[in-house]
Amino acid sequence: METVIKMEITFLGTSAAVPTRERNLPSIALLYNGDQILFDAGEDVQRRFEDLGLKFNAPLSIFISHMHGDHVIGLPGLLFRFTLIGRTTDVIIFGPPGLFSYLYLHRLVTGLRAPFLHEVYEIYLEEKLLRKYDFQGSSDQKPEEIPIKKNTLYDTSDYFVDAFPVCHSIITYGFRFQEKPRPGKFYPMIAKKLKIPRGHLWKEMQMGKTINYKGKSYNPEELGIIGPKRQGIIIAYSADTMLCEKLHPLANNADVFICEATYGNELKDLAEEKKHMTALQCAEIARDSNVGQLILTHISSRYTDENILLKEAQFIFPNTVIAHDMLRLTTTKNRILKLSQ
Numbered sequence: 239m240e241t242v243i244k245m246e247i248t249f250l251g252t253s254a255a256v257p258t259r260e261r262n263l264p265s266i267a268l269l270y271n272g273d274q275i276l277f278d279a280g281e282d283v284q285r286r287f288e289d290l291g292l293k294f295n296a297p298l299s300i301f302i303s304h305m306h307g308d309h310v311i312g313l314p315g316l317l318f319r320f321t322l323i324g325r326t327t328d329v330i331i332f333g334p335p336g337l338f339s340y341l342y343l344h345r346l347v348t349g350l351r352a353p354f355l356h357e358v359y360e361i362y363l364e365e366k367l368l369r370k371y372d373f374q375g376s377s378d379q380k381p382e383e384i385p386i387k388k389n390t391l392y393d394t395s396d397y398f399v400d401a402f403p404v405c406h407s408i409i410t411y412g413f414r415f416q417e418k419p420r421p422g423k424f425y426p427m428i429a430k431k432l433k434i435p436r437g438h439l440w441k442e443m444q445m446g447k448t449i450n451y452k453g454k455s456y457n458p459e460e461l462g463i464i465g466p467k468r469q470g471i472i473i474a475y476s477a478d479t480m481l482c483e484k485l486h487p488l489a490n491n492a493d494v495f496i497c498e499a500t501y502g503n504e505l506k507d508l509a510e511e512k513k514h515m516t517a518l519q520c521a522e523i524a525r526d527s528n529v530g531q532l533i534l535t536h537i538s539s540r541y542t543d544e545n546i547l548l549k550e551a552q553f554i555f556p557n558t559v560i561a562h563d564m565l566r567l568t569t570t571k572n573r574i575l576k577l578s579q
């Protein structure tokens with residue numbers, strides 16, 4: 239049987255700087271085959287973490303887009319919570335310069351212990367490196383400098399996460415989660431015809447590996463035992479940014495593009511002044527970047543009727559939805575991310 243990797247995205251907070259009764263501050267959870275990934279950690283993210291039933295001791299990596307309070311104030315709270323319940327599994331955190339000092343101050347002033355936290359990576363894209371700090375180390379420690387290729391921050395056997403610079407009032411990164419290409423569909427009848435016995439050899443071929451059997455080598459893709467490689471799912475997330483060219487490579491060919499849409503077109507000038515996006519601008523990026531699904535988030539508290547933003551975006555890019563807290567997308571059997579009801 240083919241292993242089915244389940245993937246799920248849930249919006250834990252969807253408001254811009256001011257939370258509302260319905261919308262918490264920004265945070266998105268991505269679950270992938272037992273791994274938990276958080277993009278941003280708005281205030282009170284720990285409650286949403288609980289609402290979603292996330293496992294408090296499962297592997298977790300956190301990606302912070304920028305150091306504005308609405309995206310990062312929930313981080314110490316979440317780490318406090320983990321400390322209280324005795325978490326033992328390591329947490330890894332990536333974010334802009336200043337992230338280590340921010341966390342270290344909490345250790346110093348508010349007594350945040352977080353014994354599971356060692357790896358805090360500050361991202362320096364222009365220098366093409368990460369600076370790795372040990373959260374448990376001293377304030378004047380010399381961070382380890384780790385060169386990065388192609389802006390990749392985090393690389394596992396199944397997926398990688400890249401950072402992209404975007405255009406906001408302080409250093410801000412967009413993130414792109416990309417699943418690695420997966421082996422094609424397995425055709426057991428062909429394996430049977432070639433008299434390759436079922437068992438570990440089948441399993442290896444399902445993973446795309448060439449096998450040796452009775453002195454003969456079998457390349458499953460060449461022999462049609464598996465189909466051509468399948469493209470992995472791509473999720474692009476742009477937190478705070480204004481409209482700029484840099485959004486195109488971030489969103490390019492994404493199955494799902496999550497874009498901040500703080501304002502409507504009627505406040506286009508304000509959006510530019512405050513370095514944020516309008517819903518229409520998000521839709522233009524989605525249209526020009528061959529995106530599958532556009533999801534608007536980081537909605538200003540002034541919009542009690544979000545349909546204004548939705549209509550504006552759908553006029554340009556029909557496959558748009560507005561995120562609400564706990565909106566969820568899950569993969570279907572044929573590996574398409576669909577909105578769950």
Ligand SMILES: [Zn+2]
Nearest residue numbers: 254255308478
């Ligand atoms: Zn924000």
Ligand SMILES: [Zn+2]
Nearest residue numbers: 304306406478
């Ligand atoms: Zn901001």
